[in-house]
Amino acid sequence: MAEEVIGGYRLVNLMMTGQSSQVWEVVELSSHRHFAMKLLLPEKVRDMEQRRMLLHEAKVGKQLAHPNVIKIVQVSTEAANPYFVMEFFPAGSLKLRIVRKQHEFIKEKAHDILKQAATAFAYMNSSGWVHRDVKPDNILVNAAGDVRIIDFALAQRIQKPSFFSRFFKKKGLTQGTRSYMSPEQIRGEPLDGRADLYSFGISMYEIVTGRPPFRAGSNQELLLKHITEKPPSPQAYNKDLTDEFCELVLHTLAKKRDERPRDFHQVLMKLKTIRIFKSAEAKAE
Secondary structure, eight states: OTTOEETTEEEEEEEEEOSSEEEEEEEETTTOOEEEEEEEOGGGTTOHHHHHHHHHHHHHHHHOOOTTBOOEEEEEOOSSOOEEEEEOOOOEEHHHHHHTTOHHHHHHHHHHHHHHHHHHHHHHHHTTEEOSOOSGGGEEEOTTOOEEEOOOTTOEEOOOOOHHHHHSOOOOOOOSOGGGOOHHHHTTOOOOHHHHHHHHHHHHHHHHHSSOSOOOSSHHHHHHHHHHOOOOOGGGTOTTBOHHHHHHHHHHTOSSGGGSOSSHHHHHHHHTTOOSBHHHHHHHO
8 A cells, every 4th residue: 555646645664543534644746845644544534424524624724824833734524535645754653752751852842832732722722722632642752852733623713602502511522531531521511611621630640650640440420530539640650740840730630610620721820930850949049
């Protein structure tokens, strides 16, 4: 399949395979430039829901123009095999670096990575979208510490609360990744950027401790912990973290959205004024 050509792009290297799709490094035949192409797995091509999600991801991504958001350059809705083409950003996810215990890299780059990611999510929310799947898997980081956020398959328009919505609450479909979902997302309530903030808080927690704040024996128990259980301070798992950073993380993990920071801009302002690691602080002085 390595020599297959789709829509004027030659597939040269399989970069990633997911549950329903794969991402290939491709070369544009006309320009010889490298891009990445996301397309459905052969067995999923006829799955209408998977097709819808792939094209939705492409449509949302095409509307977002930000240096820290993966750039989508072309979308094909062809019946045989829908796909989209994006910038080639050869980098693993932040999750991969956590799993591989790249502590030195994380310690050196964490501050910059979190600021870039927060800037990207601030832009996405202010553009009217909730990502709904913020997690280290969806934050790509290269060796230089440059960041791109990816995967807009679950992205949803921010719903403005109306007079009627207060009295006639329509439950939405609960979608997302269980370890990172906000209480309101679990309940299927209308979401705004503060749902992404909660997921970002869980991600910050995992980046600096190597684990999310909540673990459980079953999916149901895990979701219940998000709704009812107070998370332990990240310092319980990493003594090298500053009090200010732990306070920020726990602030984003408030159960009620009104008790979290107002938006990503507020988190960004805070990140700019605090250090993450005590030992980095000692070295800097």
